[in-house]
Amino acid sequence: MSGRILAIALNTFREAIRNRILYLLLVFAVALILCAQALSLLTVGSEEKIIKDFGLATIDLFGVLTAVLLGIGLVSREIERRTVYVLLAKPIHRAEFVLGKYAGLVLTLLVNTAIMTLCFVLLLVAKGIAEPAMLLAVLLLFFQFLLITAIAVLFSCLSNPIVSCILTLALYVTGHLLWSFDLLRARVAAPWARALCLTLQRVLPDLAPFDVKGMVVHGIPVPPERLGYALVYLVLYGGAVLGLACAAFQRKEMQ
Amino acid sequence: MAVLTLDGVAKSYRTHLSLHKYWILRDLSFEVREGEIFGFIGTNGAGKTTTIKLVLGLLFPDKGTIRLCGKDPSRPEARRRVGFLPENPYFHDYLTGLEFLDFHARLHGFRQPERRKRVLELLERVGLHNRADRALRLYSKGMLQRIGLAQALLHDPDVVILDEPMSGLDPIGRRDVRDLILELKRRGRTVFFSTHILSDTETICDRVGMLVRGRLAALGSVEELVRGEVGSWEVTLAWPSPQDPPIGQVLSRREDRVLLRVSSQADLHRLVGSLNGGGAKLVAVSPARRSLEELLLKEVRGAGAQADGVVEEGRP
């Protein structure tokens, strides 16, 4: 079984790296990271902070974009182009197909992130401000990409790319704003409303644990529990999302 | 022993926003036996491709059961010994022929060095070993069909399911496919294919299922279906007169030749008897056996007359 998942994963990876959009995003990202150098010239005071902030933010933004853009078409495009028929006629489980596609995307994101990080690190080294904490921040960002792309894949199994894109990005935004539910809960009076807020806060994906950019830039040490928490949450919540994706795809009609 | 069984299968399709169900297949029941070549014929849109998708677990029936190799098609075990070639093959066109087959071989669980061996074997067999390094994007239709066959036969399946395998091919290509199907039968494999080119089916199929508007209008061997009787004759006359001959239906005219269809033996005798003098001469007479095509046309017309009075299910 893992052989089949691996085969689909490698095939998905092959498809992704032949996708021109990926290169466009990557080039853009690298360019922006290098721009950080130019930007830092505009500031009065510490240019170090600008470079680090900008570099991490670029990796974050483009990683998310790549995760979303590649994820939303992962399954729906195969169905649309009908390349899925001959694959599903093979003796494979439908779940193997979904998980294989996801694994391929994980591999793609890994390579993508590695390239962006390499550029970033080179820039930092050139300026003499490199530190290992930066890599920790990127690792947590990578976990975030994995979670977001799982969500994108779920929607890809359910709907067309446009709807998937909107919904995935919406969940990305809410994922960073879950603290506002705390605020809301304190304000609303009705217990049912408060229960609703709490439910939403728990059920919607929480992306805050993956963001340690600020801490790292300001030299605040990231406790190991943070890393552990992020990883476990990724596995549990990501598992739930992928489980739903497999369930959705299991009975999907290939018209 | 049946490799494929359909029992009371019905499939409907509901357009996105409406509640109205449109039935593609109604109460379809037949079986395909081991070792036979089964032709599945019908007009375009009759539901042939839908049936094949149901058989392979790509779609799920609304009613009835399907057993492929004795199991429900949605289970991977059912498809283990099955090879499939879809109509208008859609493959990942960024892959080269070699990469494509290697990928599919992995899906079947082939490991190196067996895998490489099989892939090269199949490439050779379909005549694409010279173009294996080119991307599928650059393949012609015929080449795509061939690589598709290679993919279907990679694991030497017991059952081969082909959806319109001859469509879009030139006569040489069609003959190749025909020969392949016959060879598979010779090796004891079962072949189930759909087509709307009826002449192919008449020559190679053991049994035929005719699908008209979602129902099985006919099922049996070609002989059974097109039983015995000579239906009509085609008569070629030398006919100098500009007027039409008195008996028979003119099919075509050329210079002083006329091709007629005469629909009964009595008419034929009368026609031949009337050819005295005037330069008219009998050139050729050949019996036209009723063909599958005629049978299909008859069924379609019959189903059409029926359909006008039928209320489609789903409508209150």
Add this chain to the structure above:
Amino acid sequence: MSGAVALGAAPAGRARAGASVGPLRFVLAAALCLVLSIAFQAEFGAAGRGTATAPLLYLPSGRYLQIAALGFDELLADALYLWSIQYYSNYDIADRYDYLEHIYRDVITELDPRYLDPYLTGSMIMTTEAQQPEMALRLLDKGIQKNPDQWILPFEAGFTCYQTLHDYTRAARYFDLAQAVPGAPPIVQRFKAEMTRRAGDIRDSLQEWAAIHDAATDEYVRTIAWNHVHDLRVQVDLEDLKQAIALYQDRTGQRPARLGALQTAGILPATPRDPEGRPYLYDPRTGVPSYGGLSILGR
């Protein structure tokens, strides 16, 4: 579902071999994972927070943020303001005031300079909670500059100078600014008058209170104004008398025998009388004039 039909219709012996694969197992697995993740989050959520909302602190200045806001500056200002309230209400965060000024002055009010709440709330937090009144005044100064049509901002600034800094001169200046804004309520003027007095400018204060008294439309205000005018009048008169007496002493070398002598000597144009019309009291031995009545406001 046809899967169920297949299970039900097929004889029991064949059911397992034939049955189709349903999505149920995946739904259950997904549900389990979700429940676990919720439980995990509830239990260990703190580990995932750390200096939780800390990242938002490290915002670039509003000017740069405007670029990222893509035209939604005001909305972003709203969101940040809402966040800031929640953040600053959280007393667990020990170092939450480190970026207080940056957040309010350089970010939120940069994004939406016409949004009043951040100025008011921010300055309140700065003064009351962070004990940084000068910081509050800087914020309010910016607000005043960007919103010259809002009386509340200079009023708030004046109040801070008055109550926290006890800098009455400055307070008076702010209240002056505030009362000049059309639509400022009358109390602003009264504040200004009082601050002027506390700053020591009793003459100006008297003038202002007199003006308030004359312009008063209701009894309450008129009475208050009169009270102030009364006491200030006495103070000013006594001041004037003291100055005149000193001058007399410089000229003649000795204290005047009575207050009338000041007028005779040409130092005062007339001898002032107290607000009740009576003459002021004078002790020639000490040379100190005093008021015969009672101060209304007890000063």
